[in-house]
Amino acid sequence: MSAPDEGRAPLAAEDEERWVAYVRADHRTGTVAALAGVFATRGVNFDSLAGSPGSRVPAADGTVEPGLVVVTFWATPRRQRLLTRSVERLAAVRRVQVRSAGHPDVRAAAVVRLPARSTFRPPDDSAVRWTGEPQGQGPLLVEGRLADVEAVLDAAEAAGAVASAVVLEPLPPAELMAEASTSILDEVHDGAGGRAGGGLPFRDAAEAVREDRDRR
Template sequence: MIAADDDDRWVAFVGADHRTGTIAALAGVFATRGMNFDSLATRDVDGEHGLVIVTFRANERQQRMLVRSVERLAAVRSVQVRRAEDLGVRAAAVVHLPRGVEFRPPRHAAVSWSGSSALGQPVLVEGPLVDVEAVVAAALAAGAHTAATVIEPPLGT
């Protein structure tokens, strides 16, 4: 089940036990279904439970099947999935541009930002994931040499 270009992009927030093998089991669910994830990040919530944030492409049916399989994993406590373009999926990014390059996020991007690229400062951007990604793409096109994006968990996760 290789993702097609017209598949939707999803973000899964997986609450799971913080123990050896949890990430391998999660990756195994994707692998046994012939799917890949675009990104995977972990966030330590407390000593016993962690949060895994996975982005992937799939159609609606594949996404539901994948979620059901992930929910059956012994280490998984909760799964929340949203479309990547959902404005409630928030992110933050840091971009570094060469000193002297004046950069401002595109007007259409609903983000807050700080830093002055012209002074050689990193630019910090926060907002909906799709807008943050648009700003990162614009920064890379303007000559940014590094960029890092972090997806924020929804409130209560």
């Protein structure tokens, strides 16, 4: 994922924060354009937008893994929530998850090439994984939290290094599953709100929610 041309932290209003949106969407023509349009019509510029295809081979149940689009942008918390709801309404979108750019789950990787005989080392307070030998001529891989990776890149560039684009990694699968379960719980409780009498086993209620999602 490419960083902005003018630094990795462009100027923003005092009440704006930097966010990372992970959008799972079907393989359809115009999906990325529709996603970009949501931001454009609301006057929000994104730092970067990158996508990766899901599996094109159907699973045993016939389903196909959706692709992933990762967007970094600046917005107030309120506008971020409005953007998220608008993106969720797009026909091709399956799931949207948003994190503050400083959240520990937001992880990234980047490639750095140091000049010959460089003695550069990542700052001691940077919790990154540094793969490669700085004295060598090959590229070095930096992995870790987004904020830590960007701090290392800034320090490396100050030492004469050339850094490639920053690539944001998908959220941990375990967290995706936990959030999906929480979302279903919320929908089940919301759907049951205001109803008097009767009962429905949780398993049946959760299945009904999933079927309703599939029809949307």
